[in-house]
Amino acid sequence: MSKAFSFALKAQDGAARTGAITTPRGIVRTPAFMPVGTGATVKAMFPEDVKASGADIILANTYHLMLRPGAERVARLGGLHQFMHWDGPILTDSGGYQVMSLAKLRKIDEQGVTFQSHIDGASVVLSPERAVEVQCLLGSDIQMVLDECTPFPATREEARASLELSLRWAKRCKDAFAAMAKPGQALFGIVQGSVYPDLREACARALIEIGFDGYAVGGLAVGEGQGAMLEMVEATAAVLPVDRPRYLMGVGTPEDLLASIARGIDMFDCVLPTRSGRHCQAFTWGGRLNLRNARYAEDTSPLDAESACPAARYQRAYLHHLVRSGEVLGAMLLTYANVQFYEELMGRAREAIVQGRFASFAADVKRRYAESGDEYED
Amino acid sequence: MSKAFSFALKAQDGAARTGAITTPRGIVRTPAFMPVGTGATVKAMFPEDVKASGADIILANTYHLMLRPGAERVARLGGLHQFMHWDGPILTDSGGYQVMSLAKLRKIDEQGVTFQSHIDGASVVLSPERAVEVQCLLGSDIQMVLDECTPFPATREEARASLELSLRWAKRCKDAFAAMAKPGQALFGIVQGSVYPDLREACARALIEIGFDGYAVGGLAVGEGQGAMLEMVEATAAVLPVDRPRYLMGVGTPEDLLASIARGIDMFDCVLPTRSGRHCQAFTWGGRLNLRNARYAEDTSPLDAESACPAARYQRAYLHHLVRSGEVLGAMLLTYANVQFYEELMGRAREAIVQGRFASFAADVKRRYAESGDEYED
Numbered sequence: 001m002s003k004a005f006s007f008a009l010k011a012q013d014g015a016a017r018t019g020a021i022t023t024p025r026g027i028v029r030t031p032a033f034m035p036v037g038t039g040a041t042v043k044a045m046f047p048e049d050v051k052a053s054g055a056d057i058i059l060a061n062t063y064h065l066m067l068r069p070g071a072e073r074v075a076r077l078g079g080l081h082q083f084m085h086w087d088g089p090i091l092t093d094s095g096g097y098q099v100m101s102l103a104k105l106r107k108i109d110e111q112g113v114t115f116q117s118h119i120d121g122a123s124v125v126l127s128p129e130r131a132v133e134v135q136c137l138l139g140s141d142i143q144m145v146l147d148e149c150t151p152f153p154a155t156r157e158e159a160r161a162s163l164e165l166s167l168r169w170a171k172r173c174k175d176a177f178a179a180m181a182k183p184g185q186a187l188f189g190i191v192q193g194s195v196y197p198d199l200r201e202a203c204a205r206a207l208i209e210i211g212f213d214g215y216a217v218g219g220l221a222v223g224e225g226q227g228a229m230l231e232m233v234e235a236t237a238a239v240l241p242v243d244r245p246r247y248l249m250g251v252g253t254p255e256d257l258l259a260s261i262a263r264g265i266d267m268f269d270c271v272l273p274t275r276s277g278r279h280c281q282a283f284t285w286g287g288r289l290n291l292r293n294a295r296y297a298e299d300t301s302p303l304d305a306e307s308a309c310p311a312a313r314y315q316r317a318y319l320h321h322l323v324r325s326g327e328v329l330g331a332m333l334l335t336y337a338n339v340q341f342y343e344e345l346m347g348r349a350r351e352a353i354v355q356g357r358f359a360s361f362a363a364d365v366k367r368r369y370a371e372s373g374d375e376y377e378d
Numbered sequence: 379m380s381k382a383f384s385f386a387l388k389a390q391d392g393a394a395r396t397g398a399i400t401t402p403r404g405i406v407r408t409p410a411f412m413p414v415g416t417g418a419t420v421k422a423m424f425p426e427d428v429k430a431s432g433a434d435i436i437l438a439n440t441y442h443l444m445l446r447p448g449a450e451r452v453a454r455l456g457g458l459h460q461f462m463h464w465d466g467p468i469l470t471d472s473g474g475y476q477v478m479s480l481a482k483l484r485k486i487d488e489q490g491v492t493f494q495s496h497i498d499g500a501s502v503v504l505s506p507e508r509a510v511e512v513q514c515l516l517g518s519d520i521q522m523v524l525d526e527c528t529p530f531p532a533t534r535e536e537a538r539a540s541l542e543l544s545l546r547w548a549k550r551c552k553d554a555f556a557a558m559a560k561p562g563q564a565l566f567g568i569v570q571g572s573v574y575p576d577l578r579e580a581c582a583r584a585l586i587e588i589g590f591d592g593y594a595v596g597g598l599a600v601g602e603g604q605g606a607m608l609e610m611v612e613a614t615a616a617v618l619p620v621d622r623p624r625y626l627m628g629v630g631t632p633e634d635l636l637a638s639i640a641r642g643i644d645m646f647d648c649v650l651p652t653r654s655g656r657h658c659q660a661f662t663w664g665g666r667l668n669l670r671n672a673r674y675a676e677d678t679s680p681l682d683a684e685s686a687c688p689a690a691r692y693q694r695a696y697l698h699h700l701v702r703s704g705e706v707l708g709a710m711l712l713t714y715a716n717v718q719f720y721e722e723l724m725g726r727a728r729e730a731i732v733q734g735r736f737a738s739f740a741a742d743v744k745r746r747y748a749e750s751g752d753e754y755e756d
Contacts, residue, residue: 040699044706069675069699077678077695085692278706297447300455314463317455321418321447328422328656328706 005141005186005213007245011354015237015264018353021214021245023089023141024184025081028056030245030266031349033257033342034091036274039064040074040084043274044328044335047085053309053336054343057089057142059269062134063098067117067124071137079139091269092140093249094131094173094190097149097218108148110165128172132187136180143181144216145173147190152222159194163203166192171210186213188247194219195228197235204239214245217265221251230259237264254283254345255369258362261349273342277335280323284312284341287373291334296320303333309340383519383564383591385623389732393615393642396731399435399592399623401467401519402562403459406434408623408644409727411635411720412469414652417442418452418462421652422706422713425463431687431714432721435467435520437647440512441476445495445502449515457517469647470518471627472509472551472568475527475596486526488543506550510565514558521559522594523551525568530600537572541581544570549588564591566625572597573606575613582617592623595643599629608637615642632661632723633747636740639727651720655713658701662690662719665751669712674698681711687718 007030009019021028035042035050038061042050050058060080065071077083080090096113099106103115103124112127131146147166150159170189177187189207193199200217207215217236220229233248240246247267248260257268273283282289285306289296296316303319304312311333322330345365352361385408387397399406413420413428416439420428428436438458443449455461458468474491477484481493481502490505509524525544528537548567555565567585571577578595585593595614598607611626618624625645626638635646651661660667663684667674674694681697682690689711700708723743730739 039703039705040696041705041707044710046707046710068703069695073676073695076676077693083693083696083699085696298451298454315455315461317447317451318418318461318463321461325417325446327417327419328709329419329424331706332422332424332710 005184007214007243009242013353013356013358014262016261016349016353016358017264017266018350019266023186025087025089025141026056028089028267029346029350031257031261031346032056032267033346034059034267034269035339035342036061036269036271037084037086037090038271039068040080042339044278044331045274045339049336050086050339051088053340054347055088055339057091058086059091059093060084060138060140061095061098062092062131062138063095063102065138066095066126066134067119067122071134075137075139081139089141090139091142092135092138092144094144094146095126095134096131096146097250099126100149100151110168112146112169128169129176132173132176132180136182136185140185142186142188142214143177144188145170145190145212147192147218149222150192150194150219152194152219152224154194156196156199159192159196159199162194163192163199166190167203167206167210170207174210174212188212188214188216190216190218190249191236192219193232195224195232197231200232200236201239204236208239208241212244214247214267215240216247216249218249220248221256226256226259229256230263233260233265234263240264254342255366257342257345258349258365262358262362273338274335277338278331280330280334281338282319282334283338284373285344285368287369287371289316290374291316291319291323291330293320293374303337304341307337307341307344309337309344311336312340383562385592385621387620391731391734391736392640394639394727394731394736395642395644396728397644401564403465403467403519404434406467406645407724407728409635409639409724410434410645411724412437412645412647413717413720414439414647414649415462415464415468416649417446418458420717422656422709423652423717427714428464428717429466431718432725433466433717435469436464437469437471438462438516438518439473439476440470440509440516441473441480443516444473444504444512445497445500449512453515453517459517467519468517469520470513470516470522472522472524473504473512474509474524475628477504478527478529488546490524490547506547507554510551510554510558514560514563518563520564520566520592521555522566523548523568523590525570525596527600528570528572528597530572530597530602532572534574534577537570537574537577541570541577544568545581545584545588548585552588552590566590566592566594568594568596568627569614570597571610573602573610575609578610578614579617582614586617586619590622592625592645593618594625594627596627598626599634604634604637607634608641611638611641611643618642632720633744635720635723636727636743640736640740651716652713655716656709658708658712659716660697660712661716662751663722663746665747665749667694668752669694669697669701669708671698671752681715682719685715685719685722687715687722689714690718
């Protein structure tokens with residue numbers, strides 16, 4: 001097991017990049033999509049199928065795992081990788097985002113966040129130092145700094161005050177990480193700044209000054225719309241170092257991913273493929289399908305003839321029957337097919353970048369999604 | 379694809395038998411446990427894992443499938459095997475049992491049963507002829523006659539009247555089957571007679587007179603207790619032909635299966651392993667476990683070190699976490715491990731019979747289940 005964390009670019013096509021992140025637990029081909037394994041499981045998938053789908057890395061949620069089963073318990077049980085049967089790299093978020101979206105009675109001060117668990121109401125403190133400690137206890141390969149995910153909308157002054165707090169926390173995370181992390185583990189900074197390009201730039205520069213192994217763009221896909229999101233991505237990517245991976249957090253649709261890759265993003269995570277799979281929605285090379293739709297009741301064609309996923313070979317009529325009947329197998333098959341579609345999308349994007357035809361590839365996928373498939377239900 | 383249906387005994391050990399049923403879709407090693415695939419899916423399992431668990435044959439429910447997606451629709455979609463990605467043999471029940479247990483406003487007369495669908499309230503008629511027609515539309519390899527599952531308790535006169543109706547229906551099923559079935563398909567009769575050994579015997583003899591490819595023992599495990607159940611099994615098996623498979627319907631626990639094999643039964647189906655898997659219960663070679671139990675929170679041992687099932691290699695602590703968190707993967711893993719335990723139990727039973735040590739094998743399993751494991755929750 002090598003001890004190094006590194007990132008190497010292989011090719012560029014316009015602002016789009018392809019390369020590889022090397023971690024002690026394996027290589028992550030970029031652009032990369034990370035399936036979300038919130039509670040130490042990518043919902044409704046066997047870990048070996050996550051691997052078979054083409055995923056090199058998964059994301060797990062610090063907030064959920066620190067509450068249940070608890071970071072110290074996971075450490076006693078041998079760490080998150082062994083616990084959840086995933087021997088590849090794992091990225092963990094810092095828990096900050098879920099504190100904002102899920103916990104009750106939050107109180108934020110300079111020290112950190114105090115909140116009540118959404119599971120049992122217990123009072124919990126999350127400071128920058130504790131966020132890093134928890135991620136080290138889990139054994140995370142790529143850790144994220146604790147930040148305040150700026151609410152949307154925010155005035156310029158609110159956004160500035162919020163990102164300044166996040167920057168002070170980022171520095172404390174870096175210090176804690178230097179004291180606690182093992183060789184080969186990485187820590188990423190998170191750029192905030194709401195929808196203000198100059199704040200995004202300033203935040204990015206301040207994070208670069210502190211120095212991180214990679215940089216994430218946070219606080220987007222929270223209601224600002226795709227146009228504003230892409231503008232922020234572009235403004236941020238313009239000042240991020242070329243030789244560090246760039247991660248757009250919590251995004252998004254296939255169209256979002258391609259538009260962000262075109263602006264220089266390397267990594268993504270999103271619950272969309274897994275959550276959609278549990279809600280009868282499929283992402284396919286022929287567009288988005290809603291398998292509840294009566295039009296599929298006698299459709300003998302496979303879910304996605306173009307996908308190599310075993311789950312995509314099932315008849316649409318059968319999947320329709322399963323989801324109408326509320327059968328678990330429906331969620332299992334659609335989740336698997338969706339995750340593999342996202343991974344195949346990244347694979348084809350990497351190939352297109354190497355071959356210098358990323359723009360036409362992205363336009364083709366965008367056209368497919370615009371012209372075919374069903375109405376999307378969120 | 380051979381056209382023959384046949385049964386050959388390989389060895390006997392006391393009344394316990396091992397052999398093989400040959401069907402056009404493959405061989406069923408007996409004693410056999412059939413996982414239940416009610417709605418064209420063994421709940422929470424991929425079909426390839428059902429196969430990998432050791433199952434040679436599965437059961438599907440005529441009642442459920444005739445209501446949703448409909449037998450004619452399944453036929454248009456290529457038949458049940460193609461629909462549900464299972465190319466091995468399928469046994470279908472006749473729908474009679476579920477009409478009694480699930481449907482509303484049942485009306486039974488000589489012609490058949492009229493009932494309201496539990497799904498949409500539609501009025502549906504199930505006659506002996508329609509039960510066979512539906513099973514032929516599904517493409518079932520082993521079909522069951524429509525019978526009236528005698529309620530429990532029943533007086534001797536009620537039981538006699540009920541089984542006489544069932545016998546008249548059995549004859550009509552045989553006639554319909556002769557007109558409709560394809561070569562290689564089989565039809566089994568069902569012995570009723572409540573808890574009256576002489577009625578059981580008389581019913582068996584009358585069915586043998588009509589002549590079936592196999593014989594089932596029905597109307598048991600409905601509250602009569604294990605003692606009465608085994609007495610009926612013994613009385614029935616005593617008069618059934620040696621050269622036809624014997625199927626005990628809807629039974630049961632590992633202990634029930636072994637006690638019934640000891641009395642000459644060859645085939646079983648039961649929802650217990652699959653339903654238990656969705657309710658945190660595991661069947662293992664070390665007894666029954668309730669994974670919700672706090673004692674497993676930091677238990678790093680695998681679910682079942684003696685099982686060859688991939689799902690049984692997961693840490694108990696992880697399974698505990700999954701079931702406590704309500705994660706689908708918990709149900710997926712426990713279902714897989716339970717079904718494979720049942721299949722391994724049948725495999726070891728077959729081996730023990732060949733080697734003339736079935737009684738000591740069964741006693742060993744019974745002791746394990748009595749001495750270890752958790753309290754069982756129904």
